[in-house]
Structures are given as C-alpha cells and as structure tokens.
Amino acid sequence: MPEHATSQVSRTETGVWTPRIVGFLCYWCSYTGADAAGTARMKYPANVDIIRVMCSGRVDPELITTAFSRGADGVLVCGCHIGDCHYINGNHKTMARMPLIRKVIEGMGIEPDRFRHEWVSAAEGEKFKEVVTDMTAKVTALGPLNWPQLMYDRGVGHGHDLKPWGE
Amino acid sequence: MSGNGDAAPKLKVAMYWAASCGGCDISLLEIGVNLLELIKIADVVFWPCAADFKYQHVADYPDEYIDVCFYNGAVRTSEQEEIARLLRRKSKTLISYGECAIDGGIPALANLTNPKGIYDAAYHHNPSIDNPDGVEPQPITECEYGELEIPKFYDQVLRLKDVVEVDYEIPGCPPQAERVWEAIQAVAGGAVPARNNAVKVACFDKSVCDECPLEKRLTKIKEFKRPHEARPEPDWCLLEQGFVCLGRATRSGCGALCIKGGLPCRGCYGPSSNVEDQGTAMISAIASILDAETEERAKQLIDEIVDPVGTFYRFSLGSSHLKAHK
Numbered sequence: 344m345p346e347h348a349t350s351q352v353s354r355t356e357t358g359v360w361t362p363r364i365v366g367f368l369c370y371w372c373s374y375t376g377a378d379a380a381g382t383a384r385m386k387y388p389a390n391v392d393i394i395r396v397m398c399s400g401r402v403d404p405e406l407i408t409t410a411f412s413r414g415a416d417g418v419l420v421c422g423c424h425i426g427d428c429h430y431i432n433g434n435h436k437t438m439a440r441m442p443l444i445r446k447v448i449e450g451m452g453i454e455p456d457r458f459r460h461e462w463v464s465a466a467e468g469e470k471f472k473e474v475v476t477d478m479t480a481k482v483t484a485l486g487p488l489n490w491p492q493l494m495y496d497r498g499v500g501h502g503h504d505l506k507p508w509g510e
Numbered sequence: 511m512s513g514n515g516d517a518a519p520k521l522k523v524a525m526y527w528a529a530s531c532g533g534c535d536i537s538l539l540e541i542g543v544n545l546l547e548l549i550k551i552a553d554v555v556f557w558p559c560a561a562d563f564k565y566q567h568v569a570d571y572p573d574e575y576i577d578v579c580f581y582n583g584a585v586r587t588s589e590q591e592e593i594a595r596l597l598r599r600k601s602k603t604l605i606s607y608g609e610c611a612i613d614g615g616i617p618a619l620a621n622l623t624n625p626k627g628i629y630d631a632a633y634h635h636n637p638s639i640d641n642p643d644g645v646e647p648q649p650i651t652e653c654e655y656g657e658l659e660i661p662k663f664y665d666q667v668l669r670l671k672d673v674v675e676v677d678y679e680i681p682g683c684p685p686q687a688e689r690v691w692e693a694i695q696a697v698a699g700g701a702v703p704a705r706n707n708a709v710k711v712a713c714f715d716k717s718v719c720d721e722c723p724l725e726k727r728l729t730k731i732k733e734f735k736r737p738h739e740a741r742p743e744p745d746w747c748l749l750e751q752g753f754v755c756l757g758r759a760t761r762s763g764c765g766a767l768c769i770k771g772g773l774p775c776r777g778c779y780g781p782s783s784n785v786e787d788q789g790t791a792m793i794s795a796i797a798s799i800l801d802a803e804t805e806e807r808a809k810q811l812i813d814e815i816v817d818p819v820g821t822f823y824r825f826s827l828g829s830s831h832l833k834a835h836k
Contacts, residue, residue: 403791404790404793404794405787405791405831407790408787408790408830408831409787409831411831412831412832425804425805435802435803436798438802438808439797439798439800439802439811440793440797442805442808442809442812443793443796443797443812443815444790444793446812446818447789447790447818447819447822448832450622450818450835451819451832451834451835451836452836453832453836490832493836494833497621497666497834498666498668499666499668499828499833499834500672500833
C-alpha cells in the first residue's frame with residue numbers, strides 16, 4: 344500500500360467524506376478576491392486548499408497534473424480577467440494553457456468537472472464564493488478520485504505486483 | 511564467440527529485446543565499422559536478435575557474469591519480466607536501451623486503454639480481421655501433443671525500472687549510433703561505475719532546440735498543421751509555423767535528425783533534464799506562443815491539435831505524472 348493511499352480520510356469530524364480541491368489563485372486578483380469573500384464573512388465550503396501564486400500564468404500544467412497524481416479530487420485555477428493582468432499578459436498564457444491541459448486531463452479519464460478555470464477579480468468575492476460552492480458540490484457528487492490508488496490498482500508504477508490479464 | 515584466452519579479459523555484453531519494434535537492436539549495428547572495435551574488446555554472450563542463445567544459457571551463467579547488458583523494450587508479458595529479473599541477476603551493469611525501456615515509449619500508449627480494448631482491436635473489431643470464431647490467444651492451449659504455453663499478457667505496460675533496478679539509461683527511439691558508441695567506450699574504459707541509479711547517458715541535458723539549425727523568428731502560432739498537410743518553409747522554427755514539434759520539451763542527443771529531414775520532433779529522447787513530465791512541458795511551451803487574444807480564439811486553435819495526449823506523451827507516458835488512463 345503506498346503511503347499516500349490513505350490521504351483520502353475524511354476531512355470532517357463527522358466522518359463524512361468531502362473532496363480535497365487544490366486551488367491556484369493569483370496574488371493580484373483572485374487571492375485578493377478570496378480574501379474579500381472572507382472579509383465580507385461569506386460562507387462557502389472549506390474544501391479548497393488555496394495555493395497563492397504570483398500570476399495564473401505561472402501555473403504550469405505540470406502543477407495541475409502533479410496535484411491530481413498526488414491525490415487531489417479537483418483542481419481550481421483562478422486568475423485576473425483578460426486585460427487586468429498585473430504583468431500585462433501573464434493570464435493570456437493561462438488562457439491558452441487551460442483548454443489544452445483540460446484536453447489532456449479528460450484524455451486520461453478524469454471527469455471534466457474536476458478541473459475548473461475561472462477569472463476572479465479582486466472585487467469578486469461573491470463570484471469566488473459561488474465558484475467554490477458550485478465546484479465543491481459537483482466534485483462531492485463525483486466522489487473521491489484518489490489517483491494514486493487508481494494507479495496502484497491498475498499496477499502502473501514502481502514495485503507493484505504484476506498481474507496477468509484475466510486473473 | 512567465446513573468450514579468446516588473451517591476457518586482458520574481454521567484456522561480456524548482452525542485449526535483450528522486450529516489448530519494442532526491434533529498431534534498438536538494429537541501432538546497435540549502426541555503429542558501423544566500430545562494431546569491429548567492439549568485437550575486439552567484447553564478447554557477445556546473449557543477443558536473441560542476432561545470435562542463437564537460449565534463456566538456459568543465461569540461467570547457467572554465474573551471477574554478475576555479464577559485464578554490460580542492454581535491455582530494450584518495455585515490460586508487457588510475463589516472459590519479459592522474467593528475463594528482466596534474470597538479466598538483472600546475471601549482469602554487473604544493466605542499461606535501459608531506448609525509449610520503451612526508459613519511459614514506456616510507444617508501447618506504453620497501450621495504458622490509455624486496457625487489454626480488453628487491445629484484444630478487441632487486434633482480434634475482433636477491425637476491418638482487416640477475419641476471425642468468425644472469436645479466437646483469442648490463451649496462456650495455455652491443449653493440443654494433441656499436450657499443453658502449449660505462451661507468456662501471459664499483463665494488464666499494463668511498465669518501464670524496465672518499474673520491474674528491476676537499472677544502472678544507466680540510453681534514451682532515443684532508437685538511440686543514435688554516435689552517442690551509443692561513446693557510451694560503450696565509457697563503460698569499456700571503466701570511466702563510469704558499474705552500478706548507478708538510472709543515470710541518463712549518451713545524450714545531452716539541453717533540449718532539441720539547442721541542436722536545431724532552424725531560425726526562431728519569435729512569431730506566434732496562427733494555425734496548426736500536420737506534416738502531411740503542408741510543406742514547411744525552410745529555415746524557420748517548425749513550431750512557430752504551426753507544426754507540433756516537441757523539440758522544446760525533449761532531450762537532445764539526436765542531432766535534430768527529424769527536423770533536418772523536414773519533420774517536426776516527435777519527442778523520442780524523452781523529457782529534457784529539467785522536465786518531469788514531457789507532455790505538460792510541451793503544453794506550456796505551445797500555449798506561450800499561441801496567437802490568441804481571446805478565449806474563443808485560443809480554444810478554436812487548440813481544437814486543431816489532433817490527439818493531444820498521444821502527441822505530447824508519444825514516448826513518455828510511462829514516466830508522466832498521470833501514467834495511465836483511469
């Protein structure tokens with residue numbers, strides 16, 4: 344049993360499974376937007392583990408596949424609206440990367456709802472709340488992804504018992 | 511091919527062919543006249559593709575009898591796994607030779623489906639198949655002479671290093687002869703330790719762009735084209751012209767062979783030294799030079815890329831983050 348295979352323990356004290364979503368938020372807009380949601384005391388699920396990045400253009404697709412491959416149930420990427428980027432055109436790269444990585448993720452059999460890309464400005468606390476609430480509900484409905492366990496069961500990777508097909 | 515009895519003991523070299531096309535075996539012959547040099551310093555003690563050795567010969571060798579063993583191809587059947595373990599035991603240095611053994615290569619694309627899908631395509635639903643009785647190969651078949659056994663077909667394709675410990679890796683599909691000869695000389699001269707931890711040799715650390723003769727004009731991709739659809743303009747970066755060229759995410763060492771021949775790089779040397787996952791690195795690179803000002807335009811352009819998973823992970827799915835289809 345790989346050590347990360349136990350990462351799917353319940354995240355609440357009630358013992359009910361809730362998803363673990365990794366959120367990459369850009370510093371200048373979306374993180375401030377999430378902060379705005381917090382300052383305004385809006386209620387939304389605590390399922391998104393926020394990772395602050397300087398720009399959504401910094402979110403290499405590698406980070407998204409890494410999150411999934413290490414057990415995330417969903418990945419959320421938020422950045423400034425097009426035209427609002429602090430670095431002028433950093434989010435133009437996000438804009439082109441996200442549809443492409445989505446194709447790869449879906450090509451590997453991960454449900455489309457597990458990956459979401461949204462533009463959230465610093466003033467859009469309300470939007471951030473809605474995005475997180477909606478995404479959490481959708482991923483909860485899909486259930487755990489647990490990619491490390493899936494790959495372990497499929498026998499792909501180091502040190503797994505090889506089993507002939509049909510046995 | 512036995513020892514010549516001279517004072518200096520000859521190296522004992524082996525090569526094995528697993529789930530691969532056979533190109534690796536041929537690429538070793540590509541070293542040309544250096545083969546004569548190789549024969550001077552080494553004895554071949556196992557090479558099923560070129561000489562008549564049986565597995566029993568290898569099993570009869572003492573442990574660590576073979577000095578250098580090249581293993582090409584991925585591990586797909588019980589036979590390949592068994593021989594991988596046997597050769598590991600009998601070899602001082604085990605080298606993954608070629609992309610299939612290192613990153614899964616083309617065979618690892620089978621991990622995007624499952625054996626059921628593969629059998630279906632190979633034996634049932636295929637325009638070129640005539641199989642009215644629905645016959646499939648079985649591990650054990652009864653016939654008048656008794657039981658016949660063939661190796662078992664595994665659920666998945668694995669890299670050599672998923673099965674046994676590997677000392678060195680020579681990337682490429684196939685590895686280029688010049689690099690291979692350099693590697694052989696290094697091993698023969700004792701310049702490298704016998705045991706190591708899957709260190710890549712016979713290649714460079716930079717990307718294929720470093721060796722590419724074409725000019726980068728810093729233009730953006732306006733449309734995607736496939737090699738059979740258009741003739742590339744000479745002397746201009748193929749990716750900028752819209753041909754999906756994996757050079758930016760691929761390790762160098764080949765000398766940009768395909769590109770010099772007018773074809774975009776297919777990524778056969780695997781991810782370059784600072785890249786973990788070749789496909790996502792390529793996505794990053796392509797997206798950075800996409801000529802799109804709006805989201806709609808970006809999506810429209812990206813839809814022009816045919817089979818993104820198969821293209822970006824053509825040779826490295828086994829070493830990618832996600833590894834296989836769910």
